[in-house]
Amino acid sequence: MLADPRATDALVTDFAAQWLNLRRVSEVVVDPERYPNYDLSLMQAFQRETELFVGSTIREDRSVVDLLNADYTFVNERLARQYGIPGIYGSRFRRVSLPNHDQRGGLLAQGALLATTSYPDRTSPVLRGKWLLNNIFGLPIPPPPPGVDMNLNVKPGAPPTSIRERLAEHRKNPSCNSCHSAIDPLGFALENFDVIGGWRSIDESGKPVDARGTTTSGVEINGLTGLRALLLGRPDQFPRTVTEKLLAYALGRPLEYTDRPAVRKIVRDAAAHEYRWSSLILGIVESPTFLGRRN
Incomplete structure (x- = not known):
């Protein structure tokens, strides 16, 4: 079955597109003032990268675990520039080995996932954490209780605060804490990635990125490598x-x-x-x- 290109194409364009929200990539809205390097060609490249990457694991009959920890991806010049990969020119996508596995590698570090789980002007540990629980960990989270204030934006005139500080305040509500204690640590692990998948050490509030978190079972994770280790620690x-x-x-x-x-x-x-x-x-x-x- 996998030897038939039509079967592989169907798994990528139908199954993977549905599972990984690839159809939403074209709907992503990005604040051009905060992210002046953004353009439509970048979003198109994000989607194509993930299609080619997932397709390669299917055609080569790799372990699905390689979706998490592969040391390669597919880029063209536009995407390589975004990811900081030198020596790539032209619009053609090609397979490349990733020089820094701590910052790239696998679905979790790909722009399609990171952009579709962000707001136009800031990242969202909540959106990212909830997506990870639903689609990577297989642990769906119920919707928030009615009447809960979901606005985490900084109030006008207030001093800048990090998203971590705002979520800590939000979790003081007991009805919010139970779900956010599961969601937030996973989302924080991806905070080194900005809205359009660029690697960063300073967040939108001007404070150093803190990608640490502790799961509900007491496991401490830190950044992309910690998130990968958490998943690989339970092979099944x-x-x-x-x-x-x-x-x-x-x-x-x-x-x-x-x-x-x-x-x-x-x-x-x-x-x-x-x-x-x-x-x-x-x-x-x-x-x-x-x-x-x-x-």
Whole structure:
């Protein structure tokens, strides 16, 4: 199946686009005063990078875990300039090895994810953390309770404060703290990336970026490398998320609790094959859940 380019293309343009919000990249709005280097070609490059990257892991039948920790990506001149990769010229995309794996590598450091989980003029640990929980960790978060003030912008005339300081104030509300204690540490881990995926050490308030956080289970993480380590520390967690997303796509409906045994078996069997794409896909098409749908 994976040898058929049409199958790979469908997984990228349909499944991955849905899972990774790639269709929203063209809708991203960026404040041109704060980010004068932004242009439409950058957003187009972000989307193409992720399509080519995910497609490469499928065509080469890599482990889905490589989506998190690969040491390569695809860039053209415009994207290479944004990422600080020298020696790339022209509009053609090419595969490049990443010189600094602490700052780049895998989906978590790609502009498509970072831009679609930001506001026009600032990053959002909340949007990023919630997206990570839903789409990478496979732990959906409920919507905020009604009546909660969601405005985290600095009030006019007030001294600048970091987003971390504003979220700390927000979490003083007990009805907010339970969810934000799970969301915020993950989002903070990506604070070294600005709205358009550039690496930074100073945030929008002019203060040094603090990418540290502590999960609800007490694990301390710091930045992109800490976030990766958290995910890789439970080898089956991300493959389970990919399986859930892929099975829902194959079934054409959200998963139900009755689908959980099928997911567990697919992931358990795929472990013997290093969670390669082929093992997950084969497990899905041979599962009673999928076969029952066809019948």
